Amino acid sequence: MSLSRRLLVLAAAVLLLAGLAAALVVRAADRAERPGTGGPEIAAGGGVTLSRQGELLFLNSGQGPRRGALAAVPAGAPQSARTASDLDCRRFYAAAGTGVCLRSSPGALAQDNKALIVDADLRTVRSLPLAGTPSRARVSPSGRFAAWTVFVSGESYGSAFFSTRTAILDTRTGKLEPSLEEFALSMDGRDHRAADVNFWGVTFSKDDDTFYATLATAGQTHLVRGSISRRTVTTLAQNVECPSLSPDETRIAYKKRVRPGATLWREHVMDLGTLREHALAEKRSVDDQAVWLDDRTLAYALPTDGAADSTDLWTVPADGTGAPRLLTSGASSPSRPG
Structure with missing residues (x-):
């Protein structure tokens, strides 16, 4: 040749x-991008907004080209094809047409981490630097306040040593409370000051003033109730982490450490009037801040079986009955903003 x-x-x-x-x-x-073949199905076009009724929003955590994108599905058909937006986040939450998107690039320095406040059409109305790695995010029911928690050292609530910083932003006035550690703290009726104080996992009341959060100090975690206007927090109960206030504001859902020092948690619900608690039917360890889909149902993320760095969304009844149920695969950070 x-x-x-x-x-x-x-x-x-x-x-x-x-x-x-x-x-x-x-x-x-x-x-x-097809269910059952390695990732969720992504629908073409349609757009994503924070004002459409009857939708469930979440971050797409499945493997594929739209990983990390804010996505939407009909709330009544959560495993149907999802519409993905161009907004990419590490954590996200939305209410009343306002969203908070926490961004972080793998291996990024702290100054590269950002909190984006977005409107109903996902347009950024404000961008703020984050002091560390994104962890938790919430928006008040009215959309007025946004809160976020970051790790400033350590990468897990199960780590032996970690430090967090939690901020609250008034989206109407632009006033930022950069750290809840600056609020006056009352523990068991006494003023408390300590170098090891950490807060995380804010959840808001409808009154645009009251909030609940986790306090950690002296090796214990506490549920605290706070006032934004008075800049105060008060302890209510022990061994409570990542609280989530029910829509009727009578109960708190939270993760409870199964034993001191363990990195395993069990989901519980507490009656705020009596402080009585009950465990939920989910017996797997949930390291997430659960979301109330309605007054009876909680949603939360769990790691996907056999898939690294991916989660699925599950639901469980809030009264302790029933059994966990898969809501949708390849998803995290759920919210019902409409």
Whole structure:
């Protein structure tokens, strides 16, 4: 075979292999966006807003090209094809047409982490630097206040040593409370000051003043009730983390450490009037701030079986009955803003 023919055969082989590789890439991407084939199905077009009634919003955590994107599905069909937006977040929450998106790039320095306040059309109305790695995010029922928690050292609430910082922003006036550690703290009826105080996991009341959160100090965690206007927090109960206030504001859902020092938690609900608690039917360890889908149902994220760095959303009845149920796969940070 002549040299020129050999070169032609080689060129044809290279083109054939390149075409095969491109086809495999396209097929893999297509499979990554279809349920049961490696990832959730992504619907084309449609747009995502924070004002549409009857939708469930969440971050797409499935493997594929839209990983991290804010997505929407009909609340009555949570496992249907999802519409993905162009907004990418590490944590997200929305209420009354206001959203808070916490951004962080892998390995990013603290100054690269940001909190974005977005309107109902997902347009950024304010951007603020974060002091660390995003952890929790919430918006008050009216949309007026946004809160977020970041790790300033450590990467897990199960770590032996970690430090958090929790901020609250008034989205109407622009006033920022950069750290709840600056609020006056009353513990068991006495003023409390300590270098090891940490707060995380804010949840808001409808009155645009009252909030609940986790306090950690002296090796114990506490449920606290706070006032934004008075800049005060008061302890209510022990061994409460990542509280979530029910829509009727009579109960708190939270994760409770199963034993001192353990990195395992059990989801509970507490009656705020009596401080009596009961465990939920979910017996797996939930390291998340649960969301009330309604007055009877809680949603939370759990790691996806066999998939690294991915979570699925589950639900469980709030009264302790029933059993956990898969809500939708490849998702995190749920909210019902409409």
